[in-house]
Amino acid sequence: MIMTHGQQRAAPDGAFGEARQEPPADGSARRRAQRAPMREIVIVGGGFGGLGLARALRAAGAPCRVRILERSPEPPPDRFGITLAPNGLRALEAMGVLGEVVEKGCMLDAIEVVRSGRTSGARLEFACLKQRTPYAVGILPRALQAVLEQGIGPDAEVLYGHEVLDLVFRDGRVREIVTRSPAGQHRFPAHVVVGADGVRSSVRKYVASDAVVRPVDEAYQIVLGGPVRGVRSVQQHIAPGRLLGLVPVASDRTFIFWLTRRNEAAAVRQQPIERFRAMLSRHAPVVEEPLSSLRDWRDVFSTSITLTHSRRWYARGVALLGDTLHATTPSLAQGANMALVDAVCLAEALARWCASPDDTPDSHLRRYQDARRAQATFQYYLGQLVVRSSIATSPLLARCKLGSLEAMSRNPMSRRLLLETITGLRPLAYDPSGGVA
Secondary structure, three states: OOOEOOOOOOOOOOOOOOOOOOOOOOHHHHHHHHHOOOEEEEEEOOOHHHHHHHHHHHHOOOOEEEEEEEOOOOOOOOOOOEEEOHHHHHHHHHHOOHHHHHHHOEEEOEEEEEEOOOOOOEEEEHHHOOOOOOOEEEEOHHHHHHHHHOOOOOOEEEEEOOEEEEEEEEOOEEEEEEEEEOOEEEEEEOOEEEEOOOOOOOOHHHOOOOOEEEEEEEEEEEEEEOOOOOOOOEEEEEEOOEEEEEEEEEOOEEEEEEEEOHHHHHHHHHOOHHHHHHHHHHHOHHHOOOOOOOOOHHHOEEEEEEEEEOOOOEEOOEEEOOHHHHOOOHHHOOHHHHHHHHHHHHHHHHHHHHOOOOOOOHHHHHHHHHHHHHHHHHHHHHHHHHHHHHHOOOHHHHHHHHHHHHHHHHOHHHHHHHHHHHOOOOOOOEEOOOEEO
């Protein structure tokens, strides 16, 4: 399933498990699907959104060939962890892979927000959510990628090391995509192109040249540390202008992130690694043991954050999903989750188009945009609010933030509403198991 520089390998049949692959119920729909030509769908970007879309297309039974083009020469190593929130888990359930993901990750029962140096604070338990997945899952990126890639189907391929050079349009629609790899230049037929290639997208300009791409005053130092004994929750330890988060992602690994202002990141990395480790342990004593093996700055991944937002999600047979459209702050843990929900929603729209040989794709892509845009817009503005509150240095604001969370965590209704908001279930969220909720 993983190919390099134009070599391909088909995935095995039957790997979808419980995925939805039922044939059309009525005879006319079945006959339309049988008459429909095999569509060529090219996905630019081999991350969670791109692989998730390929998997969801097979689950939806779409008669199409899928080609995933990834710019990197190979899958990146694990440098961070992922929190799969209830909305992302519902998408994985719709793809038929939820059980495999839970098996490879760590089930988490709550979000805890604690004042720096303390051991307790606001606790928001996922059990209060009225749905089939009242929990979260911490997982390593390559584990999730392996689950998504397995069984993408005999009509799908992944090509690594392909840089997009151009999209070719004829008669007002995309027809080809031109790429470059170490083996030379390539042209691939395309009835639909999907840009799932992140913040620095090479596809977005063909759809939304006026999209907002906004660097924010937020930077992270990230460590994959050892296990934290007895912790089965997402934790955030806050202080004025500082935030430390930790998420168990495997039986022996913990995703630990330290938030600072963007212009402070370089100064943080200039100090000895021992001082950095001691600073984090003072802020959150629970991380002292998982950080005990940290010996070198090469084991600390540094990144700064850029938000994206666009009102236009498709044009001329080209569609966008995931961070290409709506990158948000990692503090919300919604990047991968929103991409997975996008993938299921877009796959359903494309499956309807594939079964309708006379339809142009844009009428179906509009349904995808209408189903997902309100939630993505909300997350964009919520992300800006979270960034401002996280980097604010006012002690009063930090106390008010934690006090409000503690008060809301004690009231069942406000606790549920807060969790539904920060985990992508409100407002007007697309439900992968049944449309718009």
